[in-house]
Amino acid sequence: MKVEQISVFLENKAGRLAEVTKVLGEAAVNIRALSLADTTDFGILRLIVDNYEKAREVLKQHGFTVGKTEVVAIEVPDRPGGLAWVLQILSNSNVNVEYMYAFVQHSGKNAVIIFRFDNLERAIELLQQQGVRIYRGEEVYRL
Template sequence: MRVEQIAVFLENKSGRLAEITSILAEKNINIRALSVADTADFGILRLIVDKVEEAKQALKENGFTVGKTNVIAVEVPDQAGGLASVLKAVEKAGLNVEYMYAFVNKSGENAVLIFRFDDMDKAIEILQAAGFTILTGEQVCAL
């Protein structure tokens, strides 16, 4: 029920993001979701891609520092309150959201929320018990 995500550390300078996306494009790796967090000197690009190991290898070969972590993908209706309903469920359980980002399916009916929690196993248990759909990596990449 976890989704593999790669995290790329990059200098906060012009062209670095374009370089990464070009490397992935050349390898025919599809980006399904992404988030960029930055400071004055560096950034962290978090990506969900269809070919995790190939992406990781290609980026490393081009001098990037790449890590791999697990996140949870939660599907919710694409309407007001979708995110709030997930956050309410995890707040009741005392879980902390380390970070999150989201994307909308092509159909526009559902949104997918990507979460990293302080206790991933407990988060999966709580969200499933609350009736939320947790997607696999394959399901996220098929959207």
């Protein structure tokens, strides 16, 4: 039920993001989802890729600082209030969302959102109890 996410720490300067995507492209690693957060001096690029180990290896070989985080990919109804419903399940049990970002997929009925929770196991349990679809990592890497 967990998805491996790569976090890459980048200097906040022109060309660094292009360099990451070039390195991954040359290694035939496909990016499935991404998020970029920045400050004045650095950024954190969060990636879901189709081959975590290969991406980690080639990025490190090119001098990037790489970390691993476990996240959860959840199917959310693509309608007004769909995300609010999922977030209320978590809020009712005091599970905090540390961050989230959308996953692009060709679907008209549901959205897939990547979540990082302060209590991953509890969040998964609560969402499963409410019938929320949680994707396995292998499913996400192939989408």
